[in-house]
Amino acid sequence: MQTVAVVLDGPQQIAVRQLALNTVRDDDVVIDVSWSGISTGTERLLWSGRMPPFPGMGYPLVPGYESVGRVVDAGAKATHRIGENVFIPGATCYRDARGLFGGAARTLIAPGARATAVPESLGSQAVLIALAATAYHALDGGAPPDLIVGHGVLGRLLARITIATGAPAPTVWETNAQRCGGGVGYEVLHPDEDQRSDYATIYDASGAGSQLDSFVKRLAKRGEIVLAGFYEDRLSFAFVPTFMREARFRVAAEWKPEDLRAISAMLRLGSLSLDDLVTHAQSPEKADDAYATAFTDSACLKMVLDWRHCA
Numbered sequence: 243m244q245t246v247a248v249v250l251d252g253p254q255q256i257a258v259r260q261l262a263l264n265t266v267r268d269d270d271v272v273i274d275v276s277w278s279g280i281s282t283g284t285e286r287l288l289w290s291g292r293m294p295p296f297p298g299m300g301y302p303l304v305p306g307y308e309s310v311g312r313v314v315d316a317g318a319k320a321t322h323r324i325g326e327n328v329f330i331p332g333a334t335c336y337r338d339a340r341g342l343f344g345g346a347a348r349t350l351i352a353p354g355a356r357a358t359a360v361p362e363s364l365g366s367q368a369v370l371i372a373l374a375a376t377a378y379h380a381l382d383g384g385a386p387p388d389l390i391v392g393h394g395v396l397g398r399l400l401a402r403i404t405i406a407t408g409a410p411a412p413t414v415w416e417t418n419a420q421r422c423g424g425g426v427g428y429e430v431l432h433p434d435e436d437q438r439s440d441y442a443t444i445y446d447a448s449g450a451g452s453q454l455d456s457f458v459k460r461l462a463k464r465g466e467i468v469l470a471g472f473y474e475d476r477l478s479f480a481f482v483p484t485f486m487r488e489a490r491f492r493v494a495a496e497w498k499p500e501d502l503r504a505i506s507a508m509l510r511l512g513s514l515s516l517d518d519l520v521t522h523a524q525s526p527e528k529a530d531d532a533y534a535t536a537f538t539d540s541a542c543l544k545m546v547l548d549w550r551h552c553a
Contacts, residue, residue: 253291279308306346392448
């Protein structure tokens with residue numbers, strides 16, 4: 243079996259070509275992908291060649307861990323999944339390329355346990371489930387945010403999930419004027435417009451690790467800063483102001499299966515909306531342009547590749 247896939251042969255070297263797939267095992271499902279998302283965090287680092295040492299890293303590789311499609315075949319132990327519309331967080335099903343994270347392809351083979359059934363009505367929005375689970379995982383580890391830094395997709399999901407769980411609406415900071423709109427039930431401010439310096443919990447969704455000192459200045463005594471982004475550079479902060487506030491730092495790692503289940507439940511109940519977050523779509527044949535737009539155009543919140551008409 244073969245598939246058409248996006249392949250990174252090296253930094254900023256994107257190709258779309260046929261790859262051979264591994265044999266389907268008894269517990270595997272075969273997924274006909276409809277959409278795959280492009281991550282502006284980890285995939286930007288893969289694309290630029292700045293990804294820190296990471297398990298499975300190397301070229302050539304198939305990027306992507308946000309894919310949605312239909313199960314069209316399965317191994318002997320997973321035939322009951324055929325016909326389901328599912329979210330799949332990447333795959334390692336290629337003979338001639340690494341699967342880090344392996345989701346940007348027309349056909350995927352993966353263990354059935356990794357395929358989560360999702361409502362077909364979500365359409366391309368379902369690619370956001372992994373990022374929503376990432377936001378939920380960060381929130382589930384401690385107190386909800388009083389302040390969120392960054393109004394990209396992760397920041398918006400953090401704010402929406404905070405409100406959906408019944409916590410007070412957070413303030414959100416954003417320095418890019420193009421991203422200041424779209425707050426649903428919460429206020430979005432430029433940091434210079436905000437005079438508060440008593441935030442108990444600050445969540446950074448910007449990935450701007452160089453700004454830690456400015457966050458510390460806005461903390462209340464014994465406040466906490468949650469690092470919810472993915473950071474390529476070494477992080478540092480000035481000790482004295484951090485000492486004076488007895489500040490705490492918490493790192494939020496990747497989502498777990500229970501986070502995905504929690505987000506799926508919120509979507510079924512209608513307490514969480516993914517509306518207005520997928521802003522761009524492109525055909526896989528134009529993947530080079532799609533990745534460049536996703537990483538360089540601030541008006542692009544989320545880019546998806548539309549595989550439905552790809553041979």
